[in-house]
Amino acid sequence: MRDAVLIKIEPRPEPSRVMRYCSPLLAALLMLISGLIIFTLLGKNPVEAFHAFFVEPINDFYGLGELCIKASPLMLIGTGLAVGFRASIWNIGAEGQLAIGALCGGAVAVYFNQSSSGFILPAMISAGAVGGMLWASIPALLRTKFNANEILVSLMLNYVAILLLAMLVHGPLRDPDGYGFPQSVLFGESATLPIMIEGTRLHVGVLLSLAGVVAGWVFLEKSFTGYQIRVAGGAGRAATYAGFEYNRLIWIGLLAGGLAAGVAGVMEIAGPIGQLLPSVSPGYGYAAIIVAFVGRLHPGGIFLASLLMALLYLGGESGQMNLDLPSAVTGIFQGLLLFYLLAADFLVNYRIRTKSSQQEGN
Amino acid sequence: MVDSFAVLIIVSTIASGIRLATPFLLASLGEALGQRSGVLNLGVDGVMLIGAFGAYYTVLQTNNPYLGLLVGIGVGVIMGVFYGFITLYLQAEQGVSGIGIYLFGLGMSDLLFQKFVGTPRPILPFMPLHFPVLSDLPVVGEMLFQHSIIVYIAFGLVPVMGFILKHTTYGLNIRAIGENPEAADSLGVSVTATRYSAIIIGNSLAGLAGAALAIELGIFQQNLTNAMGFIAIALVYFGAWSPKGVMIGSLVFGLVQAIVLQCKTFGVIPRSASDLAAMAPAIITILALVVVAKRFKQPSALTKPYVRGS
Numbered sequence: 001m002r003d004a005v006l007i008k009i010e011p012r013p014e015p016s017r018v019m020r021y022c023s024p025l026l027a028a029l030l031m032l033i034s035g036l037i038i039f040t041l042l043g044k045n046p047v048e049a050f051h052a053f054f055v056e057p058i059n060d061f062y063g064l065g066e067l068c069i070k071a072s073p074l075m076l077i078g079t080g081l082a083v084g085f086r087a088s089i090w091n092i093g094a095e096g097q098l099a100i101g102a103l104c105g106g107a108v109a110v111y112f113n114q115s116s117s118g119f120i121l122p123a124m125i126s127a128g129a130v131g132g133m134l135w136a137s138i139p140a141l142l143r144t145k146f147n148a149n150e151i152l153v154s155l156m157l158n159y160v161a162i163l164l165l166a167m168l169v170h171g172p173l174r175d176p177d178g179y180g181f182p183q184s185v186l187f188g189e190s191a192t193l194p195i196m197i198e199g200t201r202l203h204v205g206v207l208l209s210l211a212g213v214v215a216g217w218v219f220l221e222k223s224f225t226g227y228q229i230r231v232a233g234g235a236g237r238a239a240t241y242a243g244f245e246y247n248r249l250i251w252i253g254l255l256a257g258g259l260a261a262g263v264a265g266v267m268e269i270a271g272p273i274g275q276l277l278p279s280v281s282p283g284y285g286y287a288a289i290i291v292a293f294v295g296r297l298h299p300g301g302i303f304l305a306s307l308l309m310a311l312l313y314l315g316g317e318s319g320q321m322n323l324d325l326p327s328a329v330t331g332i333f334q335g336l337l338l339f340y341l342l343a344a345d346f347l348v349n350y351r352i353r354t355k356s357s358q359q360e361g362n
Numbered sequence: 363m364v365d366s367f368a369v370l371i372i373v374s375t376i377a378s379g380i381r382l383a384t385p386f387l388l389a390s391l392g393e394a395l396g397q398r399s400g401v402l403n404l405g406v407d408g409v410m411l412i413g414a415f416g417a418y419y420t421v422l423q424t425n426n427p428y429l430g431l432l433v434g435i436g437v438g439v440i441m442g443v444f445y446g447f448i449t450l451y452l453q454a455e456q457g458v459s460g461i462g463i464y465l466f467g468l469g470m471s472d473l474l475f476q477k478f479v480g481t482p483r484p485i486l487p488f489m490p491l492h493f494p495v496l497s498d499l500p501v502v503g504e505m506l507f508q509h510s511i512i513v514y515i516a517f518g519l520v521p522v523m524g525f526i527l528k529h530t531t532y533g534l535n536i537r538a539i540g541e542n543p544e545a546a547d548s549l550g551v552s553v554t555a556t557r558y559s560a561i562i563i564g565n566s567l568a569g570l571a572g573a574a575l576a577i578e579l580g581i582f583q584q585n586l587t588n589a590m591g592f593i594a595i596a597l598v599y600f601g602a603w604s605p606k607g608v609m610i611g612s613l614v615f616g617l618v619q620a621i622v623l624q625c626k627t628f629g630v631i632p633r634s635a636s637d638l639a640a641m642a643p644a645i646i647t648i649l650a651l652v653v654v655a656k657r658f659k660q661p662s663a664l665t666k667p668y669v670r671g672s
Binding site: 042090092138142146147148149151152153155156157159160163164166167170283286289290293326328329330331332333334335336338339342343345346 | 468
């Protein structure tokens with residue numbers, strides 16, 4: 001009788017630490033391989049397309065600056081979302097919280113357009129932070145008071161926020177001298193984030209995002225509340241936990257995401273965009289969800305994942321310009337990255353073993 | 363004279379409301395089945411988009427809208443197999459994996475469209491059915507009996523699904539697994555197989571919904587659904603997980619859309635008001651979520667992966 005090789009999947013006695021850190025790398029690798037296949041199917045030379053997508057955008061200083069600019073909102077929002085995700089609070093509404101943050105910050109900039117005061121930028125960022133948190137407090141309130149599902153409430157609020165922003169930019173916030181285009185006045189110097197390196201668009205907001213990531217790390221890993229969040233998340237989604245209240249964690253989880261997204265929204269309009277437009281985000285709020293997961297809900301990992309995700313955005317733009325690749329490829333990569341991660345995560349809790357059937361004794 | 367004009371407008375608004383409700387209804391019936399079995403699928407919009415493109419492209423090539431519907435279902439089945447694998451075997455977090463399906467579907471449908479079609483070309487839409495006598499009835503005829511086949515399929519599915527859930531073993535299994543998978547498992551019901559079937563049926567209805575939308579509109583474009591899939595998920599809560607409730611919700615949303623469109627056509631309302639009206643579905647949904655959460659209980663095992671012996 002020939003030996004048949006059996007593939008056996010069995011639960012690990014303990015989740016594998018090694019696989020926990022390897023699975024994002026595995027996911028990224030699988031995504032790249034899929035990318036090469038997709039490029040080939042689209043009739044492009046895969047090597048050339050790979051170069052245009054993943055290398056060309058960042059082979060000079062300007063490109064590296066762009067990478068940091070794109071990664072900045074993603075790492076900040078990802079960290080904020082991770083606070084909630086760790087406690088199994090699923091805030092899918094960062095896209096809307098970002099739009100409201102931009103709206104509030106932008107309103108400050110438009111209102112004080114003539115002023116050159118140094119307080120404008122801090123005021124904008126504060127307004128954005130408050131706006132984002134207020135928007136996130138709606139799902140928090142409805143969840144804690146009425147037990148309404150926060151996934152759907154936060155998701156639905158995205159559409160309300162995006163429409164609200166568009167409506168106001170078409171209306172009261174529009175530049176009166178703008179020939180009717182739906183955009184605000186260009187922000188003055190006092191309402192724009194200063195550029196750090198000449199010849200790039202790298203603005204100081206990136207430092208603020210990095211500070212946010214560090215603050216998130218301290219909060220999640222070193223504070224007592226961070227510890228409670230870990231316990232709550234680990235215990236699943238029960239309503240109460242020994243000694244502390246889950247409702248408080250719901251509020252903290254959602255507000256952290258709202259705060260981060262609101263500030264990120266202000267940094268978009270005070271940074272690369274420089275004015276309020278009807279749409280201020282190419283889906284950063286959704287992409288940040290993936291960033292948070294690929295980063296293992298850990299600020300350090302989120303930092304790295306945000307760079308990868310930023311590269312996908314840049315690659316999409318570069319591929320479109322240089323190779324006539326549809327920009328939609330970026331979305332496919334984002335989705336695939338998440339799937340592969342979820343798939344690879346299976347190996348954290350399970351292991352695959354091959355055995356010959358004779359050893360099994362049957 | 364004025365009266366008959368008003369009647370005409372009301373009749374055509376209701377008729378278009380029923381048509382607009384159809385994709386919502388198909389998608390949310392599918393989602394309701396999945397949620398009853400304990401699985402939340404946030405990726406409906408992505409599945410609808412790929413289904414819509416598949417149907418659009420099929421009709422573009424073959425001029426056969428019925429084949430388009432079948433392709434939509436087929437796309438849904440494939441996506442269902444995929445989503446079931448992620449959810450049931452890999453036990454992925456359902457609140458997040460669906461967002462991946464959405465982004466993937468959004469990107470993939472756009473990519474395929476740009477690759478194979480490029481510039482939008484209209485396709486042959488459905489022909490409205492003609493029932494002897496009924497279709498010729500005044501008022502009622504135009505409101506109810508001059509729709510295309512997909513409208514009748516969608517509304518016909520409501521009692522069918524109601525019957526299956528209430529009166530068949532399969533329906534009973536689905537409900538049991540959504541409430542208490544451990545108990546169902548101990549009685550010999552396969553949790554994984556039953557959930558897998560519910561996911562596949564649910565996704566095929568989402569694909570069909572996308573196909574119905576594309577063929578009804580006679581066009582495809584990037585992000586054709588414009589978040590309809592997410593509204594469909596919310597409609598399941600709105601309808602408190604019952605096919606009849608989901609139907610009522612879909613009709614309300616369809617009618618709201620029809621009225622907004624009608625007002626836009628007549629220029630009755632200014633831009634800002636139509637923006638506000640565009641927010642209506644999302645806001646109604648949130649209010650409905652609050653009301654439903656207070657009065658109805660969601661399936662206990664919703665979003666919880668089942669691991670035997672845990």
